[in-house]
Amino acid sequence: MGGYAAYIWSSYGVVVAVLAVMLVSSILGVRARERELSALEERVGPRRQRRQQSGLKDAHHDA
Amino acid sequence: MNWFHWLANPARFMRFAARLQPWIMALGLLTGAAGLYFGLFASPADYQQGETVRIMYVHVPSAWMAMFIYVVMAAAAGSFLIWKHPLADVAAQAAAPVGAGFTLMALITGALWGQPMWGTWWVWDARLTSVLILFFLYLGYIALVNAFDDPERGSKAGAILLLVGVVNIPIIKFSVDWWNTLHQPASVARMDGPSVDPSMLLPLLLMAGAFKLYFLYLLIVRMRGELTARRIRLLRLSDIA
Numbered sequence: 001m002g003g004y005a006a007y008i009w010s011s012y013g014v015v016v017a018v019l020a021v022m023l024v025s026s027i028l029g030v031r032a033r034e035r036e037l038s039a040l041e042e043r044v045g046p047r048r049q050r051r052q053q054s055g056l057k058d059a060h061h062d063a
Numbered sequence: 064m065n066w067f068h069w070l071a072n073p074a075r076f077m078r079f080a081a082r083l084q085p086w087i088m089a090l091g092l093l094t095g096a097a098g099l100y101f102g103l104f105a106s107p108a109d110y111q112q113g114e115t116v117r118i119m120y121v122h123v124p125s126a127w128m129a130m131f132i133y134v135v136m137a138a139a140a141g142s143f144l145i146w147k148h149p150l151a152d153v154a155a156q157a158a159a160p161v162g163a164g165f166t167l168m169a170l171i172t173g174a175l176w177g178q179p180m181w182g183t184w185w186v187w188d189a190r191l192t193s194v195l196i197l198f199f200l201y202l203g204y205i206a207l208v209n210a211f212d213d214p215e216r217g218s219k220a221g222a223i224l225l226l227v228g229v230v231n232i233p234i235i236k237f238s239v240d241w242w243n244t245l246h247q248p249a250s251v252a253r254m255d256g257p258s259v260d261p262s263m264l265l266p267l268l269l270m271a272g273a274f275k276l277y278f279l280y281l282l283i284v285r286m287r288g289e290l291t292a293r294r295i296r297l298l299r300l301s302d303i304a
Contacts, residue, residue: 001114001117002108002113002114002115003114004113004114004115004179005114007115007118007175007176007178007179008114008115008117008118010175011117011118011121011122011171011172011175011176012103012121014168014171014172014175015121015125015168015172018164018165018167018168019164019168019277021164022160022161022164022281023281023284025160026281026284026285026288027284029285029288030284030285030287030288030291033288033291033292033295034291036291036295037291037294037295037298040295040298040299040302041298044298044301044302
């Protein structure tokens with residue numbers, strides 16, 4: 001590499017490192033959020049459904 | 064335009080993007096591998112720069128990406144402010160850290176080239192300084208968007224910053240013509256065509272293509288993350304209510 005190997009390889013190293021960090025952090029970020037969402041849906045989902053059903057019953061009473 | 068409207072639905076967009084994702088990654092890896100092969104092995108040393116010309120094959124495409132992503136974000140910010148489309152805002156926020164990453168890559172590889180060729184890691188000249196400002200614009204946008212309790216207000220403030228900051232893009236592009244700088248003038252995007260030899264233009268364009276595809280892939284992943292975060296927020300609000 002004509003005496004410039006250190007500069008050239010560290011350039012490519014930096015590029016690979018930054019690209020890898022961006023990929024890993026993006027994928028980990030999505031996974032963590034999707035886990036959080038499904039946990040939340042499990043907790044909130046049934047309660048909301050119940051509320052909606054009772055809301056329907058109320059509507060029938062009104063009628 | 065109809066096709067564009069069809070895709071503007073977030074759920075439909077994500078389904079469409081998920082189908083494209085493996086193809087984007089495969090094509091990106093292929094292009095990147097070819098770019099590395101030609102950039103590192105199957106291209107000559109430059110008559111002036113010697114072997115350090117190989118740094119250009121990652122430096123120049125990163126710098127192009129740094130500007131390209133900013134322009135994409137500014138366009139998204141414009142359509143978010145005008146048409147209030149949430150997907151545009153999601154795209155801008157998802158792209159920001161990737162843009163900052165490519166800008167950082169351009170700055171570091173530039174320094175690693177500058178030291179052996181110019182004899183200095185850094186000079187405060189117009190090109191280098193305006194790219195450093197671009198890096199801070201990315202960081203400023205990310206900080207601003209997250210600085211509000213009401214995410215809607217954060218999105219709006221961020222979009223305005225993106226549009227104001229877009230003035231920096233022509234400054235970066237033409238800084239080498241407008242001022243006396245240490246940085247060399249354009250050699251690819253010129254009115255009279257590229258002045259780079261085809262043997263060096265090939266790895267440059269291959270790497271540029273690979274970076275674009277990599278960005279597209281990351282953008283899809285991060286947009287899914289941002290949309291999920293919004294659903295979490297919405298669900299929390301409805302839980303309280």
